[in-house]
Amino acid sequence: MRQDGDPERDDYGLPRVEVVIPDDARELDRDLIAYRREERQRRRRQRMRQLTRPFTRYGLATPVIALALLVAVVSGTLMTVFGPRSAIPHPVGTPATDGAASPQPGTRGAPLPPGPVTISGQPQGQMSDLVGLVALVPEGCRCEQAVREVTGQAKQYDLRRFLVGSHRWTKNTAGELRELADTAGNGAKIVRDESAVLTRFYGAAGLTLLLVHTDGVVLDIRINVQPGVKLLPELEKLQRPGHGLIPTP
Numbered sequence: 001m002r003q004d005g006d007p008e009r010d011d012y013g014l015p016r017v018e019v020v021i022p023d024d025a026r027e028l029d030r031d032l033i034a035y036r037r038e039e040r041q042r043r044r045r046q047r048m049r050q051l052t053r054p055f056t057r058y059g060l061a062t063p064v065i066a067l068a069l070l071v072a073v074v075s076g077t078l079m080t081v082f083g084p085r086s087a088i089p090h091p092v093g094t095p096a097t098d099g100a101a102s103p104q105p106g107t108r109g110a111p112l113p114p115g116p117v118t119i120s121g122q123p124q125g126q127m128s129d130l131v132g133l134v135a136l137v138p139e140g141c142r143c144e145q146a147v148r149e150v151t152g153q154a155k156q157y158d159l160r161r162f163l164v165g166s167h168r169w170t171k172n173t174a175g176e177l178r179e180l181a182d183t184a185g186n187g188a189k190i191v192r193d194e195s196a197v198l199t200r201f202y203g204a205a206g207l208t209l210l211l212v213h214t215d216g217v218v219l220d221i222r223i224n225v226q227p228g229v230k231l232l233p234e235l236e237k238l239q240r241p242g243h244g245l246i247p248t249p
Contacts, residue, residue: 133211
């Protein structure tokens with residue numbers, strides 16, 4: 001106020017203010033507490049505005065976009081975990097077995113039975129080495145013509161050819177098979193199966209043929225084969241990938 005005590009505005013245009021200075025400073029404690037409370041509230045409001053500024057700058061767009069992204073991530077995770085799974089394709093020529101057991105030796109679609117054999121005088125051979133055309137020849141079969149025809153057809157596909165005595169090995173068996181191989185003239189190898197394992201497993205009767213795929217599985221069995229038999233379609237399959245595979249349980 002002006003020095004003359006006029007209650008109107010002073011010379012500088014400031015409003016009239018009454019300033020009271022207490023005799024004891026402790027009387028200002030209440031005002032100090034109120035001031036500090038207002039300052040704390042002001043700082044809280046300022047921090048809140050700083051936190052919400054990214055959301056309020058663009059209105060409701062930011063929270064809506066964030067919510068959409070969250071829903072997309074959750075939906076994709078649920079579809080991956082609980083969605084349908086595609087069936088695993090089986091290799092060509094491998095039938096689905098639906099839990100059925102694998103075929104046993106002695107049948108089509110199964111491997112040859114295990115056991116040692118002597119191939120062209122080499123005693124370290126195994127049944128699994130007999131891949132291609134395996135002919136089980138009975139004693140005194142008189143099947144030279146049929147053997148010549150089937151081994152000739154196998155040779156067209158460059159398949160290995162084996163002649164096996166379909167009876168217990170005797171001192172005459174090797175000579176008979178060697179003579180038969182020479183007569184056929186198709187480079188067939190002589191196999192010694194002393195215990196006649198193949199005969200027992202396949203019930204050989206007459207000239208019996210086993211068509212063994214390159215994967216070691218018997219693709220076809222022919223019993224009592226006569227001259228004039230045609231095996232070209234079956235022999236061609238012996239080298240075709242995927243045929244003859246053992247079904248997986």
